[in-house]
Amino acid sequence: MEKFIETMMYRSRWLLAPIYLGLSLALFALCIMFFREMFHLLWDIGTIKETDMVLLILGLIDLAMVGGLLVMVMMSGYENFVSQLDIAEDEEKLGWLGKMDSSSLKAKIAASIVAISSIHLLKIFMGATNYSNDHLMWYVIIHMTFVVSAFAMGYLDKLTKH
Structure with missing residues (x-):
């Protein structure tokens, strides 16, 4: 029974x-x-207007970063938790594939x-006239929460590896 459950x-x-x-x-x-x-x-x-164009471009960068994040999660998650990707020898292979635990x-x-949040925060600051000071403060607090969380995760990971 144990073998069946484990399988x-x-x-x-x-x-x-x-x-x-x-x-x-x-991603599509x-x-x-x-x-x-x-x-x-x-x-x-x-x-x-120039400001609107910069905001649109920042939105495009934001979408590109989310797309990269999706690819990273999709491919690394599959390799880490499901199965190795069988990529032909003659096909281009991403440098980080198979190396990311x-x-x-x-x-x-x-x-x-953090990077996506930074871009979003920059977009908000560029259109700051549309937001109250309270809204701006909360956006900065949320962004700083992401920054501190990322730093803490990296620090804890470093501690556990030593």
């Missing part, structure tokens, strides 16, 4: 595969949104969240 638990990791596949669909949706925003930028290029994945996710 079923081990094989149940494959239930994660559709979740990682779903993340690839989310993000790609559509990116090019929709790019179209708006190019369509309005002659009439758009769950600890380094967490660190990269935390750093990506």
Whole structure:
């Protein structure tokens, strides 16, 4: 009975595969949104104010960073928890693929969240006239919470490795 339970638990990791596949669909949706925003930028290029253009570009950078985060989670998560990716020898392989354990994945996710939050905060500051001081204060507090959390996670990881 014990062997059966252990075998079923081990094989149940494959239930994660559709979740990682779903993340690839989310990446596709993000790609559509990116090019929709790019179209708006190019369509309005002659009439758009400089500040609005910078805000649009920051939004594009934000989408690109979220896309990179999705790829990182999708591929590393699959390799760490489901199965190794069988990539042909003649096909290009990402340098970090197969080298990122769950600890380094967490660190990269935390750093990506801080970077995404930084871009979002910059967008908010550039349009600061639309926000009250209380809203701005809370955005900064939330961002600093991400920064402190990422730092604490990195520090604790460093402590546990020594």
